[in-house]
Amino acid sequence: MNAEKIIVPLDVSDLDSAIALINKLPQVTFWKVGLELFTSTGPKILDILKSQEKRIFLDLKFHDIPNTVAGACRAAAGYGVDLLTIHATCGSDALKAAAEAVEIGAEKAGTKPPQLIAITLLTSISPRQLAFDLKIPLELPEFALEMALLAEKSGLNGAVCSPQEVQQLRETCKNDFLLVCPGVRPTWSEKGDQKRSLTPSQAITAGADYLVIGRPITAAAEPELAWNLIVEELKTFPTKNQRPLD
Numbered sequence: 001m002n003a004e005k006i007i008v009p010l011d012v013s014d015l016d017s018a019i020a021l022i023n024k025l026p027q028v029t030f031w032k033v034g035l036e037l038f039t040s041t042g043p044k045i046l047d048i049l050k051s052q053e054k055r056i057f058l059d060l061k062f063h064d065i066p067n068t069v070a071g072a073c074r075a076a077a078g079y080g081v082d083l084l085t086i087h088a089t090c091g092s093d094a095l096k097a098a099a100e101a102v103e104i105g106a107e108k109a110g111t112k113p114p115q116l117i118a119i120t121l122l123t124s125i126s127p128r129q130l131a132f133d134l135k136i137p138l139e140l141p142e143f144a145l146e147m148a149l150l151a152e153k154s155g156l157n158g159a160v161c162s163p164q165e166v167q168q169l170r171e172t173c174k175n176d177f178l179l180v181c182p183g184v185r186p187t188w189s190e191k192g193d194q195k196r197s198l199t200p201s202q203a204i205t206a207g208a209d210y211l212v213i214g215r216p217i218t219a220a221a222e223p224e225l226a227w228n229l230i231v232e233e234l235k236t237f238p239t240k241n242q243r244p245l246d
């Protein structure tokens, strides 16, 4: 079912707004908790989502030295979430330490380890910014691919990439390497700060396992209508990669 491949971010600042959004969109089975909500309200939202049997993407995008990311991953794995993020640019030592830490943290908490996925390059970065701000001397698709391969080699379960790079990653990485795409924009929505978008059907056709779609749904005048339009669009595009998380 393609609707289950859509992850909606709870990009709000307080619990009441998060609960209101969850109640407004009961069809959503997979929610993302990110930096804003987790920093302002802590892990309470995870219990709320779990009590409603929702799947959870804890998108904290860890970026630090190996010892520190390992500690953070051990703690986050104890929450029993489905997906957890770390930046690939932490480097292989930190990625390996993080991959080991989620297993340890989950075992200690008696829960299933999250799938640890690496941010390859934020979808808000343009090729020009990669070259001139970040001074990375590679073409953007090559850099994203290298980051995904580093994550794969370091024992991670998948990567976060823009829909524009997902086909190349799908063709190069192992079949069971999860590819999660934010920066997805239906034709009728605004791009905002996203620089490397494709439409939901293009992203799925290119090989994305999951799409993260926020403002086109959550900031729409009628979020449920926006959700339905996206689900309708995806119905005509059978998925190549039927890989449920469990």
Ligand SMILES: O=c1ccn([C@@H]2O[C@H](COP(=O)(O)O)[C@@H](O)[C@H]2O)c(=O)[nH]1
Residues within 6 Å of the ligand: 009, 011, 032, 034, 119, 121, 122, 123, 124, 160, 182, 183, 184, 192, 194, 212, 213, 214, 215, 216
């Ligand atoms: O490279 C990345 C990594 C994470 N995100 C997150 O996805 C959502 C996208 O929200 P939209 O409203 O659909 O733009 C947001 O929570 C980001 O933190 C990303 O956009 N790009």
